[in-house]
Structure formats: C-alpha cells, structure tokens
Amino acid sequence: MYERHDEPLLPWGQFLVRFARHGGVACLIVLASLGAGVVGFHEFAGELWIDSFLNASMLLGGMGLVGDIQRPAGKIFASLYALYAGLVFIVVAGVLLAPIVHRFLHKMHAAERRSKPGRKN
Numbered sequence: 620m621y622e623r624h625d626e627p628l629l630p631w632g633q634f635l636v637r638f639a640r641h642g643g644v645a646c647l648i649v650l651a652s653l654g655a656g657v658v659g660f661h662e663f664a665g666e667l668w669i670d671s672f673l674n675a676s677m678l679l680g681g682m683g684l685v686g687d688i689q690r691p692a693g694k695i696f697a698s699l700y701a702l703y704a705g706l707v708f709i710v711v712a713g714v715l716l717a718p719i720v721h722r723f724l725h726k727m728h729a730a731e732r733r734s735k736p737g738r739k740n
Contacts, residue, residue: 621718621721621725622725624725624728628722628725628726629722629725634718634722637718638718638719641714641715641717641718642715644714645711645714645715648707648710648711648714649679649707649711652675652679652703652704652707653672653675653676653679655675655700656671656674656675656676656678656679656700656704657671657672657675658671659671659675659696659700660674660675660693660696660697660700663690663692663693663695663696664688664689664690664692664693664694664696664697665689665690665693666688666693670685670686673685674686674697675700678697678700678701678704679704679707679708681704681705681708683701684697684701
C-alpha cells in the first residue's frame with residue numbers, strides 16, 4: 620500500500636488520493652459505528668430513533684450520554700458502547716494520521732540517504 624524505503628517520495632497528487640482513501644475508510648468506520656449505536660440504543664434502551672441517534676453521536680464524539688437510561692440492558696449497552704467509542708476514536712485517528720506520518724518518515728529517511736556519501740539511493 621505504501622512505497623518502500625528505497626522508492627521515491629509519492630507525488631503530492633497521489634498522496635492526496637491516498638489521504639482521501641484513508642479519509643473514506645475513517646468515514647465508513649464512523650458511520651458503521653454510529654449505525655450500530657443507533658440500533659443498539661433503540662433496541663436495548665428503548666429510545667426513540669432520534670434520541671438513539673443523539674446518544675450514539677454524543678458518545679462517538681466523546682461528550683457522553685444525554686438523558687437517563689432506565690432499562691438495565693440499555694445501561695449495559697451504553698457502557699460497552701462508550702468503551703467501544705473510545706477505541707473507535709483511536710482507530711480513526713490512526714487511519715487518518717498513517718499517511719501523514721508515513722510521508723514524514725519517508726521524507727526524513729530519503730534526506731538521510733542523500734546526506735551520507737558513498738551510499739546508493
């Protein structure tokens with residue numbers, strides 16, 4: 620997926636396409652997580668669809684629940700979904716940062732190779 624250390628740095632246009640692909644994957648992860656949260660809050664907590672969407676969005680955004688959950692199954696789901704939402708945040712951050720970090724490290728490695736005399740590129 621990424622160029623090897625002995626290959627040249629990816630041109631900006633291709634890098635932006637790569638970054639857009641990563642952004643698309645991140646969006647799919649967030650949308651799938653939001654959908655699972657909405658369905659879960661509706662089924663386990665007995666909330667209306669709009670309230671389920673609100674609670675799933677707030678947890679994925681790191682804000683917390685809105686309102687009280689009465690059902691025990693809904694409380695368990697909310698707890699597990701909150702833990703899951705924290706992991707989704709880390710995964711999405713990694714997916715979005717991966718091409719940027721790779722480009723930075725690749726560029727630094729290429730600069731290091733150029734600065735050492737007698738070394739092949």
